Amino acid sequence: MKKIIIAIDGTSSTGKSSIAKKLANKIGYTYIDTGAMYRAVTFLALKNGVFRPDGSIDENTLDSLLGKAKIEFRRNEATSHSDMYLNGENIERDIRGMEVSSHVSPIAAIPFVRRQLVLQQQIMGKAGGIVMDGRDIGTVVFPQAEMKIFMTASPEVRAQRRYKELQEKGMPASYDEILKNIHDRDYIDSHRSVSPLKQADDAYLMDNSDMTFDEEMDVLLKIFNDKAR
Ligand code: DC
Numbered sequence: 734m735k736k737i738i739i740a741i742d743g744t745s746s747t748g749k750s751s752i753a754k755k756l757a758n759k760i761g762y763t764y765i766d767t768g769a770m771y772r773a774v775t776f777l778a779l780k781n782g783v784f785r786p787d788g789s790i791d792e793n794t795l796d797s798l799l800g801k802a803k804i805e806f807r808r809n810e811a812t813s814h815s816d817m818y819l820n821g822e823n824i825e826r827d828i829r830g831m832e833v834s835s836h837v838s839p840i841a842a843i844p845f846v847r848r849q850l851v852l853q854q855q856i857m858g859k860a861g862g863i864v865m866d867g868r869d870i871g872t873v874v875f876p877q878a879e880m881k882i883f884m885t886a887s888p889e890v891r892a893q894r895r896y897k898e899l900q901e902k903g904m905p906a907s908y909d910e911i912l913k914n915i916h917d918r919d920y921i922d923s924h925r926s927v928s929p930l931k932q933a934d935d936a937y938l939m940d941n942s943d944m945t946f947d948e949e950m951d952v953l954l955k956i957f958n959d960k961a962r
Pocket of ligand 1: 767771866867
């Protein structure tokens with residue numbers, strides 16, 4: 734079997750990372766969560782007052798901060814997953830909260846941010862044997878990926894899943910706020926001028942609103958066995 738590149742793109746809170754992680758585990762591939770990288774840059778921006786009171790972004794300051802920042806994944810032996818680190822500090826928990834979620838879309842729309850992170854992602858994945866999830870993996874980062882999936886589900890189903898996930902982690906959450914955040918992010922992610930969220934022509938569309946996790950996994954394994962042969 735060859736070591737292929739698996740690109741999983743789609744709308745936010747569709748369960749991409751859960752299924753991508755599980756798939757990677759099952760087939761012995763490395764999982765890379767590119768959303769965590771955009772979240773890390775957002776955390777860096779929030780921490781350094783890069784958002785002005787009117788919501789606009791001081792791009793010059795962000796550019797110089799980013800030039801010096803070290804954004805990396807390190808394996809967490811306790812969970813067997815990778816955690817996000819910024820300049821040596823574990824920020825895995827910080828990047829999952831509502832503050833980062835509600836500021837990440839404008840950061841992910843900045844061209845120099847995308848350029849730097851895309852380059853880093855291409856370096857991490859070039860040898861193959863990876864499952865990478867994001868918004869532009871099959872279209873921009875690895876247009877040559879052998880297996881491409883585009884995942885989506887209704888906004889209400891996604892908001893419910895995200896609400897449950899935050900509750901389980903003991904993090905404060907309101908369903909209405911989450912639903913609004915999902916609608917806002919869908920809009921910004923698919924209307925930005927650089928690398929807007931869109932399905933690659935050769936991606937398999939999976940709407941998982943009414944699918945169980947096992948059903949999703951069956952579909953992915955079938956496609957994988959076909960592509961990696
Ligand atoms: O997958 P996520 O919700 O953790 O992603 C956070 C944000 O980052 C999301 O609003 C879209 C953006 N993103 C992106 O623009 N490109 C990627 N490859 C991954 C995420």
